[in-house]
Amino acid sequence: MARGPGAGYREHMTPVETAGARRRAGVLMTALRALWSARSWRATLHALAGLPLGAGACAVVAGLVVAWLAAVWSLLGGPTGGWVLAVTYLVVAVATPVSLPWCVRAFGALQRARFRAVLGVEIPAPPRVAGGWPLRLVRPWRAPATWRELGYHLLALVVGGAGGALVATCWSSVVVALGYAAGLGSGGPRPGSGLAVTAVALAMLLAAPWVARGVARVDEVAARTLLGPSRGEELALRVESLARSRADVVAAADAERRRIERDLHDGAQQRLVSLAMNLGMARATLTDAPGPARQAIEQAHDEATQALAELRDLVRGLHPAVLDDRGLDAALSGIVARAPLPVRLRVDVATRCSPSIEAVAYFVVSEALANVAKHAGASHAEVTVERTGDRLRVVVADDGRGGAAPAGGGPAAGSGSGLRGLEQRAAAVDGTLTIHSPPGGPTTIAVELPCES
Amino acid sequence: MRVVIAEDSVLLREGLTKLLTAGGFEVAAAVPDADQLLRAVAEHRPDVVVVDVRMPPTHTDEGIQAALVIRRQYPAVAVLVLSQYVEERYATDLLSVQTSGVGYLLKDRVAQVSDFLDALRRVAAGGTALDPEVVAQLLVRRRDDPFDRLTPRELDVLRLMAEGRSNNGIVDALRVSPSAVEKYVSNIFAKLDLSPTDTDHRRVLAVLRFLRN
Numbered sequence: 001m002a003r004g005p006g007a008g009y010r011e012h013m014t015p016v017e018t019a020g021a022r023r024r025a026g027v028l029m030t031a032l033r034a035l036w037s038a039r040s041w042r043a044t045l046h047a048l049a050g051l052p053l054g055a056g057a058c059a060v061v062a063g064l065v066v067a068w069l070a071a072v073w074s075l076l077g078g079p080t081g082g083w084v085l086a087v088t089y090l091v092v093a094v095a096t097p098v099s100l101p102w103c104v105r106a107f108g109a110l111q112r113a114r115f116r117a118v119l120g121v122e123i124p125a126p127p128r129v130a131g132g133w134p135l136r137l138v139r140p141w142r143a144p145a146t147w148r149e150l151g152y153h154l155l156a157l158v159v160g161g162a163g164g165a166l167v168a169t170c171w172s173s174v175v176v177a178l179g180y181a182a183g184l185g186s187g188g189p190r191p192g193s194g195l196a197v198t199a200v201a202l203a204m205l206l207a208a209p210w211v212a213r214g215v216a217r218v219d220e221v222a223a224r225t226l227l228g229p230s231r232g233e234e235l236a237l238r239v240e241s242l243a244r245s246r247a248d249v250v251a252a253a254d255a256e257r258r259r260i261e262r263d264l265h266d267g268a269q270q271r272l273v274s275l276a277m278n279l280g281m282a283r284a285t286l287t288d289a290p291g292p293a294r295q296a297i298e299q300a301h302d303e304a305t306q307a308l309a310e311l312r313d314l315v316r317g318l319h320p321a322v323l324d325d326r327g328l329d330a331a332l333s334g335i336v337a338r339a340p341l342p343v344r345l346r347v348d349v350a351t352r353c354s355p356s357i358e359a360v361a362y363f364v365v366s367e368a369l370a371n372v373a374k375h376a377g378a379s380h381a382e383v384t385v386e387r388t389g390d391r392l393r394v395v396v397a398d399d400g401r402g403g404a405a406p407a408g409g410g411p412a413a414g415s416g417s418g419l420r421g422l423e424q425r426a427a428a429v430d431g432t433l434t435i436h437s438p439p440g441g442p443t444t445i446a447v448e449l450p451c452e453s
Numbered sequence: 454m455r456v457v458i459a460e461d462s463v464l465l466r467e468g469l470t471k472l473l474t475a476g477g478f479e480v481a482a483a484v485p486d487a488d489q490l491l492r493a494v495a496e497h498r499p500d501v502v503v504v505d506v507r508m509p510p511t512h513t514d515e516g517i518q519a520a521l522v523i524r525r526q527y528p529a530v531a532v533l534v535l536s537q538y539v540e541e542r543y544a545t546d547l548l549s550v551q552t553s554g555v556g557y558l559l560k561d562r563v564a565q566v567s568d569f570l571d572a573l574r575r576v577a578a579g580g581t582a583l584d585p586e587v588v589a590q591l592l593v594r595r596r597d598d599p600f601d602r603l604t605p606r607e608l609d610v611l612r613l614m615a616e617g618r619s620n621n622g623i624v625d626a627l628r629v630s631p632s633a634v635e636k637y638v639s640n641i642f643a644k645l646d647l648s649p650t651d652t653d654h655r656r657v658l659a660v661l662r663f664l665r666n
Binding site for chain 2: 278283284285305308312321325326331
């Protein structure tokens with residue numbers, strides 16, 4: 001905004017006179033420059049475009065309301081004309097309430113497009129009304145967004161209409177000023193008033209950019225509040241997008257694990273098998289080699305075999321191929337068999353869950369059993385996997401010493417990080433983990449997962 | 454003995470060819486996928502086929518599927534399946550068609566050259582060779598049936614029977630006397646209610662029951 005010379009200027013007139021003059025020149029330059037600035041012109045264009053749009057929206061809304069009132073009024077009063085007229089009234093009475101929110105939404109979209117195209121202001125659309133066709137006709141009336149948009153259209157008549165008119169007047173004052181100036185030059189009748197009008201017109205012209213910007217600012221605030229999503233809707237949209245991106249991250253991590261498993265299977269594992277096989281052949285055929293050489297071959301052979309076994313455990317832990325191929329039951333019997341303690345396995349899953357969920361369930365059992373083996377001091381464990389409706393319930397129970405907790409610190413300290421990891425993996429797919437592990441045992445770890453994710 | 458090898462890794466395919474040739478087998482063909490395997494079997498009619506589980510195009514269980522086809526279409530052709538991991542489910546599938554002339558071993562086992570060649574000969578001769586890991590997995594699943602009645606030692610014997618060992622093999626493995634093994638075996642038959650009239654098949658029946666039940 002143009003800033004006039006302050007009180008300080010008068011108090012120290014003599015010493016800072018030149019500075020004050022410079023400041024005045026600066027203010028004038030700012031005011032003049034505003035006339036050319038793209039921002040002012042955009043704001044002006046915005047206000048001018050808002051004029052017909054606001055008026056149109058109000059006219060359509062008012063027209064529909066009036067038409068509906070008239071139709072209802074005529075129906076209540078008993079239609080006087082023939083049956084065609086009665087049917088027309090009925091159609092109007094039913095059709096207008098359905099089309100009104102649609103018109104409100106359409107004009108809202110147009111207004112948002114105006115903000116985006118002219119001002120470069122992005123106003124996100126409020127969430128669409130969900131549901132099937134018959135409901136979609138009625139639901140917009142219950143959506144707060146519809147009412148807010150209607151509010152904006154009514155307000156646009158004031159902000160857009162009056163504001164637009166004001167902006168137009170300010171800019172068009174240049175024509176008035178020129179007209180009067182021309183009148184003065186040609187020796188008009190009242191040079192005194194002409195001069196005053198010209199001065200006022202010039203002042204209005206200088207003010208025009210700022211008026212346009214102010215109107216645009218007010219309009220923008222109104223639009224953000226009324227045309228955009230409310231805080232609740234914004235959060236709902238955000239939650240939706242977060243849930244989507246989180247599911248993507250989980251799926252990507254899964255895919256990555258599968259890829260690494262495949263790469264190791266096709267690469268390092270094959271090569272290592274080949275190496276162990278060659279060493280095995282050397283060991284079998286070079287029986288007459290000198291002692292140290294034979295020992296070296298034997299040692300290398302044993303180590304290669306050992307490395308193969310370790311790599312196999314690691315790779316299967318990454319992502320068992322049989323899980324994709326045959327499902328949880330087949331994959332779990334593999335880890336249960338490898339557990340160092342007797343484990344009873346019961347899997348009751350009639351319809352398979354999504355691959356991400358199966359992977360989580362698999363890792364829950366794998367990690368929980370590893371935990372049991374390391375910390376619980378149990379003699380037996382039991383794994384139960386059941387699907388009820390859309391939920392997959394995985395329970396790993398043992399008869400060990402208990403005291404397991406995700407934070408650690410109990411008698412089974414050290415089991416914490418594993419359980420914490422389980423909790424995180426379950427939570428990543430909207431699952432829950434509950435641990436029941438009193439000191440002295442027994443321990444039950446239950447994980448509930450949604451089957452689709 | 455003639456053998457066809459199906460393995461998608463060039464390195465292993467060549468290694469296996471070398472190993473089996475050195476072991477006295479005649480390698481009739483070595484192919485990289487299941488389709489070519491079936492064609493090679495039709496053409497060469499080998500005594501035994503050595504097949505990898507994961508092969509192109511889907512890299513899941515092509516080898517198992519091909520093995521099942523071979524078992525059904527050419528009952529005279531024995532099949533030894535090799536895999537980086539052994540899965541109980543695949544073993545059950547393999548054994549569901551026929552329990553003789555079938556083997557399922559971890560790929561690691563090829564490193565124990567003479568054991569591997571023994572297993573392959575056993576399979577080719579109509580026997581079975583199951584990886585101890587497969588047997589362990591099958592055992593876990595079958596804990597709550599008549600097998601609960603078996604003592605741990607009897608289960609050990611049954612497990613070795615399932616691996617395809619003869620009584621003498623079991624004697625070697627468990628370091629017990631032949632008469633003790635015979636006693637264990639007859640106990641197993643009794644506890645599994647296998648009548649002594651079908652003497653020749655009781656062993657297979659016991660193993661079958663054990664693997665499938």
